[in-house]
Amino acid sequence: MPDNWFSFLDAPRILTPPPGPKSRALLEVQARLETDAVAYPKYFPIGIREAKGSTIEDLDGNRFIDWVAGISVLNLGHRHPRLLAALQRQAEKIWHSLEIPTEARIEFLEQLTASLPGTLRNHSKVLFTITGGDCIEAAVSLADFATGRSGTVVFSGAYHGVHGGAVNLTGGRRYRETSSFRGGSVVRVPFPNPYRPVLNTPESAQGVIRYMEHLLKDPYSGVDRLSAVLVEPILGEGGYVVPPDDFLPSLREFCDEHDLLLIADEVQTGLGRTGRFWGVDNWNVTPDIICIAKSIGGGIPASMVAYREDLVKELPRGFHLGTYRGNPLALAVGTEVLKILREEPWISQAARRGEKVRARFREYAGTHPSIGDVRGKGFMIGVEFVKEPTRRTPWEERAKAMRRELFLNGVLMHTCGSYDNVLRFMAPLTIEDPLLERGLAVFEQALSNLDSAPAEKSPLPPRATSPARPRPEPVGKPGLLPPRHPAQSPPPPGRNLP
Numbered sequence: 001m002p003d004n005w006f007s008f009l010d011a012p013r014i015l016t017p018p019p020g021p022k023s024r025a026l027l028e029v030q031a032r033l034e035t036d037a038v039a040y041p042k043y044f045p046i047g048i049r050e051a052k053g054s055t056i057e058d059l060d061g062n063r064f065i066d067w068v069a070g071i072s073v074l075n076l077g078h079r080h081p082r083l084l085a086a087l088q089r090q091a092e093k094i095w096h097s098l099e100i101p102t103e104a105r106i107e108f109l110e111q112l113t114a115s116l117p118g119t120l121r122n123h124s125k126v127l128f129t130i131t132g133g134d135c136i137e138a139a140v141s142l143a144d145f146a147t148g149r150s151g152t153v154v155f156s157g158a159y160h161g162v163h164g165g166a167v168n169l170t171g172g173r174r175y176r177e178t179s180s181f182r183g184g185s186v187v188r189v190p191f192p193n194p195y196r197p198v199l200n201t202p203e204s205a206q207g208v209i210r211y212m213e214h215l216l217k218d219p220y221s222g223v224d225r226l227s228a229v230l231v232e233p234i235l236g237e238g239g240y241v242v243p244p245d246d247f248l249p250s251l252r253e254f255c256d257e258h259d260l261l262l263i264a265d266e267v268q269t270g271l272g273r274t275g276r277f278w279g280v281d282n283w284n285v286t287p288d289i290i291c292i293a294k295s296i297g298g299g300i301p302a303s304m305v306a307y308r309e310d311l312v313k314e315l316p317r318g319f320h321l322g323t324y325r326g327n328p329l330a331l332a333v334g335t336e337v338l339k340i341l342r343e344e345p346w347i348s349q350a351a352r353r354g355e356k357v358r359a360r361f362r363e364y365a366g367t368h369p370s371i372g373d374v375r376g377k378g379f380m381i382g383v384e385f386v387k388e389p390t391r392r393t394p395w396e397e398r399a400k401a402m403r404r405e406l407f408l409n410g411v412l413m414h415t416c417g418s419y420d421n422v423l424r425f426m427a428p429l430t431i432e433d434p435l436l437e438r439g440l441a442v443f444e445q446a447l448s449n450l451d452s453a454p455a456e457k458s459p460l461p462p463r464a465t466s467p468a469r470p471r472p473e474p475v476g477k478p479g480l481l482p483p484r485h486p487a488q489s490p491p492p493p494g495r496n497l498p
């Protein structure tokens with residue numbers, strides 16, 4: 001194994017309070033030449049020299065533990081050596097092929113269809129797309145085409161991307177007729193959130209299902225005939241909300257009863273993130289259509305939709321077009337991602353270690369009432385901040401102050417949630433135990449720092465070196481997971497960009 005498999009094991013290492021001078025120089029050029037619509041440099045103002053495993057080194061030599069993981073793109077961390085080797089092998093062969101089959105494409109198709117959930121496994125067809133939003137549009141278009149109807153049920157708090165519209169600017173009528181995402185009517189219903197229930201059914205999802213039934217059955221509900229229900233198995237940008245256990249199975253039944261297709265948006269939850277291969281596996285539910293993106297390319301853009309092979313007889317040629325669909329470099333990496341996740345124990349370890357990480361966050365909640373809720377599955381964990389625990393008033397400023405305090409001390413963690421008051425833990429599944437421990441110690445220290453800081457806007461200055469403190473009960477036994485192979489402008493107010 002090449003030694004660049006290892007994360008920088010001495011992270012977090014803060015040599016110069018970030019952004020240091022070299023980072024600042026890069027950020028200044030970026031600000032001059034690139035649109036200020038960029039988001040992440042505002043949350044994490046550094047220039048990156050190199051990233052490996054679960055860590056990032058900036059140009060000033062600071063080393064950060066990366067619990068952002070490219071928003072779930074890097075489930076296997078930065079530059080996994082097997083992915084690097086697959087990329088290099090493919091780079092020697094072909095980089096772009098339109099849809100003409102390459103060995104990389106066929107191997108990927110075989111690996112993917114063999115990895116799908118439930119009855120989709122080996123009984124599905126794949127439609128390649130490029131981004132997450134793109135595959136969602138393809139899935140909705142597909143559901144409309146298959147049912148001959150148009151209209152989708154979606155959930156409040158959902159994030160499915162921001163594409164759409166280009167086809168309406170294209171001249172050819174045939175594109176609008178066959179490949180267009182016109183997005184019929186959208187019916188929004190509440191996502192069953194146990195911490196913030198809106199339909200007075202905190203323990204169960206049945207209120208939401210009953211409400212949906214009313215919308216479909218009552219001829220005066222105002223809802224037209226629909227084609228599909230689109231759901232994230234666990235809300236991502238909406239705050240890492242895990243629905244009650246009866247929700248997804250009931251949703252499956254509801255779709256069957258009402259002749260609707262169930263589309264699972266696994267863009268963020270897929271590929272091991274929740275401690276199961278797919279988010280829906282947590283509830284043994286098989287969707288009719290599944291949307292896959294982010295970690296499937298290990299950092300190389302790729303996405304796709306897989307759907308029941310009996311869903312449509314034939315799609316029109318050129319249905320949902322895109323020049324870069326199924327890029328060979330991305331698919332070669334994707335095949336390796338699937339193989340690693342099937343061959344190596346990262347997913348089961350994420351389930352086990354994730355439980356322990358949740359327990360630790362809950363322990364912190366016991367002494368820090370600003371934490372109102374801790375929830376999640378696997379390595380998809382949300383920590384929600386509230387001002388008044390009994391009233392559960394969202395505390396956006398505290399979550400953002402935590403993000404900054406963590407950043408200054410060498411841990412990258414991002415916010416999410418309708419009120420942007422949730423910090424999300426989404427470390428690579430491959431993170432080494434010592435880094436996990438140190439990240440948690442930084443988190444606990446940041447909570448204390450902010451609790452004792454006089455005002456929200458003045459977090460304490462960063463420490464100069466690793467703040468790791470010995471913990472009585474480590475998340476993983478030392479050696480359980482040995483490293484196997486071996487102030488820029490402030491962020492904008494409101495919910496941040498995903």
Ligand SMILES: Cc1ncc(COP(=O)(O)O)c(C=O)c1O
Binds near residue numbers: 133
């Ligand atoms: C659940 C979910 N769906 C879709 C998307 C959109 O993906 P992309 O940003 O690649 O368009 C995201 C992005 O964060 C997502 O989290």
